Amino acid sequence: MNVAMFLSSRGGTASTADLARAGFSRSQLTRAVAEGVIARIRRGHYGLPQGASAHRAARELGAKLTCLSAAPSYGLWTLLPAQRLHLCVGHRATPSGSVAHGRCRHPRHPWLPVVGLADVLMHALHCLPELEALVMVQCAVGRGDISLPFLRGKLAGNRNARARSVLDLVIPRADSLLEVLANTWFRRAGLQVRRHVEIPGVGEVDFLVEGCLIVETDGEAHLEPRQVKKDRRRNNASVVGGYLVLRFSYDDVVYHPERMLAQVFAVLEVRRRGGFQP
Template structure:
């Protein structure tokens, strides 16, 4: 079924299916690569290249795909002292977190705000995106990331 979906479904839809199966341990990525040899499967193999073996969520996989496509230098699951592990560190200066519905619980909101504060105190900029942003408005999400990086490049963020 996964092989069929890779050939027939739009790229992101098949990516989500493969990521789910790999993440749950239902199938090995190498198994799929082995069944898709040659140049005629290049487009399909490119989808497999987007799978993140250790992903915390499908939002993370989709956001990573959009950031990579925008040509951004992306590091995933970066441990920042005093903050903990962040979903993305983009261009070594911008923390981007992708939050699902569990982040709406009051304790989680407070924890996330404290992590934002500690990130900023550590010299990082922070953006946070939710399901609707990543799934329905990825172009806007990427545009905001690019805009923040441009403002930083122009020196618009400064200490008082």
């Protein structure tokens, strides 16, 4: 593996120490810089010459990414990409246009200029709107990367009450951020909801609302032709089995939850009035 390939495998940047541990000598780095294969970002740090990235910006500033800016490094769900850099800068002044976060209390990422996962999530819980923080925490907890008891133990006291309230919304299992958000909206609307219910002849459904209405939350994968055909068969089997069905897309769940809820309540009301009876 040459130095450019190594940098690509490490998010496009690396420290001199990491490069040395990988077996690259200073003379090799000097030659690669002279040939334009890599670029010297600042003393002790190198990167690929093309393009800009959050990792590169963090190394240029001598800072570490955290909160929403660090989510891609850990593969966490997000509703929106970071519009500004969220940074831990230590005792230095915060760069203009960035968001400063408090000091880090846990081991950082082993090679990226990113704080540890626990710090990322705790910063997100204090910084981001409720649902944006929730999907990040849900993703990490659901994969087993971190536990809810651990996070709760780090968030004691009155000033952390809001952060703990977000943890209360985390569910045991969610296959997508859409399930997390839909579950939150349904619960807050007072609906009786069961998740991941196995329906005979249909299979597992995302939600069974009030015991009669199947609700499915469809991400991009459901737009693929094979999946569309499968979903149609499942819809038909659901109706044959005596259930009503509603399907909602990313746009519905994320940007128009009030419309989603209105349709759910409308179907339940029609059923209550006998509208689906012979």
